[in-house]
Amino acid sequence: MTTHLTIRLLLVVIGSLLAGAAPAVAQTGTIGGRVTAAGQPLELVSVALAGTTTGTTTTSAGEYRLEVAPGPYQLVFSFLGHTTRKVSATVQPNQLTTVNTELQVTPANMAEVVVTGVSRATEIRRSPVPIAVLSRREISLNNSGNVIDAAVKGVPGLSAVTTGPNISKPFIRGLGYNRVLTLYNGLRQEGQQWGDEHGIEIDQYDIDRIEVVKGPASLIYGSDAVAGVINMLPRLPSGPAGTLQGEALSEYQTNNNLVGTSLGLHYNQHGWQYAARASYRLAQAYRNALDGRVYGTAFRELNLTTMTGVEKAWGSTHLYATLYDNLQEIPDGSRDSLSRRFTRQLFDGSQDVLKNRPVVPTEQLGTYRINDLHQHIQHYRLLSRTRIRLGQGEVNALLGAQQNIRREYNHPTAPRQAGLHVALNTYSYDLRYAAPTWQGLETTVGLNGMYQTNTNRDATDFPIPDYTLFDVGGYVFLKRTFGKLDLSGGLRYDTRTLQWPDFYVEDNPATGFARQGRAENAAGTPPQFADFRTRYQGISASVGATYLLSEKLVLRANVARGYRAPNITEVGSNGLDPGAHIVYLGNRSFGPEFSLQEDLGLSVYLPDAEVSVSVFNNQIDNYIYQARLNDADGQPVVIVPGNTTYQYQQGRAQLYGTEATVNLHPKSLPGLEFNNSLAYVTGLNKEAALLEANGAAAKYLPFIPPLRTRSEVRFTSPRAVGPLTGSYVRAVVDYSAAQNNFYAVDNTETRTAGYTLLGLGAGTTIVAGPQRREWCQLFVQLDNVFNTTYQSHLNRLKYFEYYTASPDGRSGIYNMGRNLSVKVMVPF
Known part of the structure; x- marks a missing residue:
């Protein structure tokens, strides 16, 4: 089996x-x-x-x-x-x-408590590392294509690399992929996050709270948390015991005709808790004023979640099971050279001539049917969380099993033949003991890690080999309060073993494509992936302090050393990733990344306002990045026709920047809020050889977001009006400056123009009956009111272009245009 x-x-x-x-x-x-x-x-x-x-x-x-x-x-x-x-x-x-x-x-945030990135529940203002929290209501206010986009709109310093409306990879302060650890209820999300072309496999309708740690969290979580952590916390049963309760949700978005539905049920009695949720979303291709509908961006997504648990005086235990199933089209950006209408691929290999591709008929752009060139992603998750009280101390145990299956169908002549078909199995563990406080000292010790295997199945492209990975790390964390001063810090050691055997690829005469081969058939041909085994190890540490200058004025500082082992594609890749249209080449000699980051922040909590400012500086040794591969004459290397070749590089880097929020809520005008945020980061390449060879083109790092500000004016009625309570109206201005500081070597990146987007929203809660019980919540949000044509600097579709020039002077694919979202939630 x-x-x-x-x-x-x-x-x-x-x-x-x-x-x-x-x-x-x-x-x-x-x-x-x-x-x-x-x-x-x-x-x-x-x-x-x-x-x-x-x-x-x-x-x-x-x-x-x-x-x-x-x-x-x-x-x-x-x-x-x-x-x-x-x-x-x-x-x-x-x-x-x-x-x-x-x-x-x-002020609302003075006593907000978080559980992410700390050894035990901690007030945000007493954390030396910046932490942001988004409640379910704040998530619901915003119109978003996926849960990461919802978080990006609410957390300064958080951005995302996107490939259409349903694919977003989180970046924190200019760092992403395996440098940002995404958690589902504390369990690390393992879904081949090295890839660009699929998102986070989590049901956004089931998330009750998002906690974001901005800064190194390697001390608690080990490798892959050098930039920070995003923890998605699901809803838990609440309300009167012995009563089955639930929620029905429905959502519609006009731009891509997205339809979303979700039904959640929960029940608790005698300390036992049960919950289940089913969600389904489907969408057509999105559109904008310049491109029209963007061929290859439709999707269908199914999520199922169940939970059972028990809360007793001795502690608690909960068991979760989730299923994620997504059919996601693969855009390639091919167009007719004159009309700029999208075309579609009909043939493979040399028979596929770009100029002969037919234009996509209009009726195939505005449909929910998934085209033949698509990916199918399935993610299964089992998660157990147990908490046991031991006197004044506490033991927490988290065990998880995940399987991520990814198929990419990229052969138009054989639509049922997967170009890529991999299965990733991950078994995670996290054990933590919070000792009783002794002499004012809080001590926590922990052990966590994972065992992982990846298997290539029936496919024609093999960008990575079959591999096994074993990861383990242990840490100790200490915290002591001296009046107004909190001091905390700790030390951690990690080790990771990565290995794979010889992996051969051979021609399949029955199909004309490649297939996984056998050593006895190689006839002296070297394996595509020669056998490999290595061990990475590293030490992480942090020292931080918060000082309450007064009850409403908090100063925080933190210095942390982070560690990240290279991921599989950085070390072992040697082939085409069909969904990305990129041939990746890895480097077996890479060592682990080590970062040293300093954070300094000040938070002010006033009766009429909250002000927070933080600055950071992060220096990274052995920084790994992608760069296009050129030959000795400076011409692009083409290994697979029609696909770009990238090779991973390693050097030194520095990132620094600032984040600020100013939230005004005057007591003289109850219900009025004026919330403002700013985030800015600069990423510099510090590798001398690269700078000497390429000059100013290599000065900056890739995937660095531009200066971004976001301002919101919101008025929430402080009084109920008949059956309406909590009614609000809002206006949001989102500004992204031009990004002139980009990684320009071999045109890996290009300048991105700035843009301003306006959003308008309104909503209310309707109550009914003599007890004024909540009957439903309504959220209406209009984004990009003026239908502005723009490209985000972190939009991968910006580079999906086959021509060096176009009739309108524009290249690549643009972001989504005007979009009206209506969301209704009915509790029962």
Whole structure:
């Protein structure tokens, strides 16, 4: 039985458990009360039990109630624009424990708590490393094609390399790919993130919160977190015990006629929790004023998620199972040279003559049907999270199994023959012990890593070999508070083994394409990938401090050494990636990257405003980057006709920049917010030999986003109007400056013009019944109001161009035009 089938069977088993499991009979107690502010009840206050996943929200009367196992608890009451309050209580069996509390109005982010990038739950303002948080409501406000784009719109310093509306790779402060670690509920996402042409395999409708660490997080997570971490946290069951609850969501976007639907269910009783969600999205090719509809950008995406868990006095354990299935078209940008209309490929090899390709008929551009040239990506995930209380200490264990299957169909004459077909299996572990506080010292020790295998299946192109990888790292983290000063730091050691045997490629006479070969058939021909084994190792460390100059003024500083082992394509690639239209060549002699980054930040929390400014400087040794390969005469090397050849290089680099936010919410004008952010980064190449050979063209690093500012004016009605509550209107101006500092060697990158985009939005929550229960939420967002024609500097489609000149003077493919999104969420 294959691993693929095994994981699918496990998903079925988990689904059956969710449907049929019955909670064990156990004694329970009830905790409840009323939450007020200035003597008035507060509705929709979040009430959670610290250290657990149990929680609920208050009614319109400010009341709440939770059924829990008997024992001591700490309740955390939080509400936007108010202080977070923590209250201890002991729940007795079969009794109601009443806890009433009053919240004070205060800046929203003063007590925001995060779990990503830290050894234990920490207030944002006490973290020496910049951390940003996006709530589910903030995610819903924005119109986005995928969950990464939603995060980019809300977090300064976060950007994305894109290949159409459904493919985004996160970049933090100018660094991306395997330098940014993406997590799903704490589990590292392993889906061949070295590639450009597929996104993050996570259901955006299931995400309740996004936490972004901007800066090295190698100390906690090991390799691949040198730039930062993005943690996608799914929704958890909440609300009254013993009642099946859920949510139905529907979304429509006008630009590419995207239709999205999602249904989530959750139930909890006697400490047992269950949840399930199914989501489906499909879209046609997107369009803009210059290109019309962009052929090859339609997609269909299915997500299934299940969870079962239990919360008891001893701790908790939760088991998740997810399925992601995406059919994604592959754009190539070929056009008619005069009309600039998109053309389509009909033949393979020498028979494919660009000028003879037919124009794509209009009816094939505006359809949900996926064309023959597409990729099929499937991602299966099993995740177990367990927390066990040991006296005043705590053990956390995370175990995960993932399988990522990727097929790229790039043969028009054989549409069912995959050009690329790889299966990546990953088994992850993360063990952490938070020791009891001793003499004011918090100590955490941890061990984490993964075992990974990659297998090429029935395909014709082999950009990477079959390989195995074993990764392990251990760390110790210390934190001590001295009055207003918090000091923290730690040390980590990592080791990674990467290996593969000889891998042969031979002609397949039955199909005319290549196939995986055997050594006995090689007849002296060398393998495409000769056997290889290496071991990478490195030490990570960090020292940071936060100082409360006052309760509303916080100074933070951090110095961190990050470590990243080269990924498989950087070391072992030797072939065509058909979806990227690039032949990649790796380098076996590469050593690990090491970064040294300094961060300095200041945050001010005032009654009418919040101001945050941070500066950073990051120096990287053995920095790995792509560059086009030229011959001795300076001409591009062509290994596969019609495809560009890139070879990975290694050198030294420096990145520095700043981020700032100024959020105004005057108390004299309740409901009014004026939020502003700025992000700027410069990436410099410090490799002397490259600079000497290429001069100013090699001065800057590739994939560096330009200066970006974002300003939003939002008014949220402080009072309900009939059945409408939380009604808001907003206007957003998103400005990206021209990027004149780019990696120009061999025209790898070109200048990108600046642009300004205007967005308008409105929404409300409709309540019904005598208890004014939430009936539905409505979000309407219009992006790119003026239908501006623009190209993002990190848009890969900008370089999808076959001609050196065009009739309109424009080259490449442009970003999405005007787009109206309507989203409705109905809880029940």
